Amino acid sequence: MHIMEGFLPLHWAVFWWAIALPCLLYGIYRLKKVLDADREALPLLGVTGGFIFILSSLKLPSVTGSCSHPTGTGLSTICFGPWITSVVCAIVLLFQALFLAHGGLSVLGANIVSMGIVGPLAGYAVYRALRDTRVNMFLTVFLACAIADMFTYITTSLELALAYPAEVGGIGSSFVLFMGIFAITQVPLAIVEGVVLALVFKYIVQLKPDILLRMNVFPEEKINAVRSDS
Amino acid sequence: MAYKYSLEILALIAVLVFCGLFLYTSSIMGNAEFAGSDTVGSEKISELSGIPEDKITPVIPQWVPPSGEIESALFALQAAIGGIMVGLVFGYWIGQKKGTNNT
Numbered sequence: 001m002h003i004m005e006g007f008l009p010l011h012w013a014v015f016w017w018a019i020a021l022p023c024l025l026y027g028i029y030r031l032k033k034v035l036d037a038d039r040e041a042l043p044l045l046g047v048t049g050g051f052i053f054i055l056s057s058l059k060l061p062s063v064t065g066s067c068s069h070p071t072g073t074g075l076s077t078i079c080f081g082p083w084i085t086s087v088v089c090a091i092v093l094l095f096q097a098l099f100l101a102h103g104g105l106s107v108l109g110a111n112i113v114s115m116g117i118v119g120p121l122a123g124y125a126v127y128r129a130l131r132d133t134r135v136n137m138f139l140t141v142f143l144a145c146a147i148a149d150m151f152t153y154i155t156t157s158l159e160l161a162l163a164y165p166a167e168v169g170g171i172g173s174s175f176v177l178f179m180g181i182f183a184i185t186q187v188p189l190a191i192v193e194g195v196v197l198a199l200v201f202k203y204i205v206q207l208k209p210d211i212l213l214r215m216n217v218f219p220e221e222k223i224n225a226v227r228s229d230s
Numbered sequence: 231m232a233y234k235y236s237l238e239i240l241a242l243i244a245v246l247v248f249c250g251l252f253l254y255t256s257s258i259m260g261n262a263e264f265a266g267s268d269t270v271g272s273e274k275i276s277e278l279s280g281i282p283e284d285k286i287t288p289v290i291p292q293w294v295p296p297s298g299e300i301e302s303a304l305f306a307l308q309a310a311i312g313g314i315m316v317g318l319v320f321g322y323w324i325g326q327k328k329g330t331n332n333t
Contacts, residue, residue, distance in 0.1 A: 001268075002268045003268075003271075004268060004272050004286075005288040005289065005290065005292050006286045006287050006288040006289055007272055007275050007286060010289060013289065043319040043322055043323065044319075046315045046316070046318065046319045047315065047316050047319045047320065049312075049315065050311075050312040050313070050314075050315030050316035050319070051312065051316065052312070053308055053309065053311050053312025053313075053315065054309050054312035054313055054316070055312075056308075057305045057306075057308040057309040057312070058309065059266060059305075060248075061252045061255070061256070061264045062252075062255075062267075063251060063255050064267075065255060065256075065259045065262030065263065065264060066262075066263070066264060066265050066266065066267045066269075066270050067264050067265065067266050067267065068266065068267040068268075092308070095308060096308070097292070098293065099293070099295070099304045100295060100301060100304050100305065100308075101292055101293070101294040101295060101301075102268065104288055104289070104290060104292050105289075105290040105292070106288070106289035106290045107289075138237060156271075160271065160274075160275065164275055164278040164279055166278060174278060177274060177278075178271060178274065181267055181270050181271050181274060182267055182271060185267045186267075188248055188251060191244060192244050192245060192248050195240055195241045195244040196241055196244075196245075198237060198241075199237050199238060199240075199241045202237050203320070207320065207323040207324060207327060208323045208326075
């Protein structure tokens with residue numbers, strides 16, 4: 001999902017930065033508030049953020065004959081919401097821009113918008129919609145994680161399509177073109193990511209259910225149901 | 231509960247299917263390079279914009295890892311940072327749980 005440095009025209013780079021910056025500032029404000037309210041939230045942030053570090057460093061092969069990264073943003077989105085997640089993503093993306101030449105400083109805004117804002121927002125929407133229904137808790141986590149991953153790449157495709165409309169068919173046809181590269185490659189990765197993060201969530205519930213209850217991540221009945229049979 | 235490990239089994243199946251899918255694709259697509267989709271995307275950009283890829287220069291000067299080895303080392307470092315955080319916290323929680331059970 002990294003747009004490479006120099007591959008976005010300057011006005012688009014500035015445009016995406018203008019969207020990313022206020023979201024980041026709000027995320028930092030929220031992060032401070034959450035940590036001030038409950039210091040036990042910090043370890044949870046460590047685990048969910050740690051998985052963003054791990055998963056976004058893995059380049060996995062896919063059915064299209066190319067490789068791509070999972071994003072790992074789903075868990076953090078469920079526990080802390082999309083805004084705090086975008087702060088963690090910004091740290092990871094800055095690391096990759098500075099040391100790995102994956103993405104760059106001018107396109108960092110665009111990359112934060114796709115991986116740190118739109119992806120988590122989409123995952124968060126799924127989570128909010130299913131949280132209080134009868135849908136299984138782990139299925140909810142799986143769906144939220146997979147959708148967050150997919151929407152990251154759909155957003156990258158859209159960002160590139162807006163900047164590089166095709167001569168024939170304009171933005172629409174270059175969107176389809178970029179979706180063919182990014183989104184199709186991502187489908188199997190998103191599924192595996194969703195299953196793995198659902199499993200990680202199970203271990204968090206078993207080890208530290210009280211923090212999830214205090215932060216009201218899932219309704220008490222759902223968490224207790226998993227707790228009692230563990 | 232009868233399905234205590236169903237999630238573990240599902241995860242294992244997903245990973246195995248994923249690996250099988252990879253072996254299958256790489257065997258039927260003899261010329262697949264498994265390059266990063268970022269790279270493939272960048273090629274498409276230079277096709278669409280008509281600017282050759284080596285003519286596209288960074289807006290903000292950027293350090294590029296001199297070789298694939300160094301790049302993979304730095305990627306491993308990133309994963310290690312994440313792994314340490316995850317391991318530390320799970321260990322902390324397990325210790326906490328043990329501590330409260332004993333008292």
